[in-house]
Amino acid sequence: MMYIVGRDAYSTALSVALKGAGLSHICYELNSALHIALNTPDAERAWLSGEDIFAAALTQEDAVPFEESPGHTMLYEMVFK
Template sequence: AYSLALTGALWCAELDHRAYELTGGLEFAIATEDVERRWLDGEDVFAGQRRRPGDLLDEPGYKAIIDEALG
């Protein structure tokens, strides 16, 4: 439920909602200047980072729940 809520909130805020491999993503975020501001501005700062397989929004049932809850 937490993952779905977080994914939905990020998606509705038009922020990157995809999940990344934690260790590589964290190392990149710490080493990259202004990464938070750039991400909040909509830049795809994690473009070259390894993503976790799958996307909750690719599942029609989950997408329907988010659409209903957050419209």
């Protein structure tokens, strides 16, 4: 439980900092956003200038929840048992 609370606090702090800096604070699905970032020329410059380079990325709401993902039970057992 401690890790979940810590993760949520970190996530909230990061969202507030990004929003305060005028940058997008949407939670993107990692693989989708990483693919876009690595395949977009000057991605960092474009994102920092306010361009919505991740418009085509899946958001956290679009992604399959961890509990429903294939292999969840096996991963859970490997990590927590």
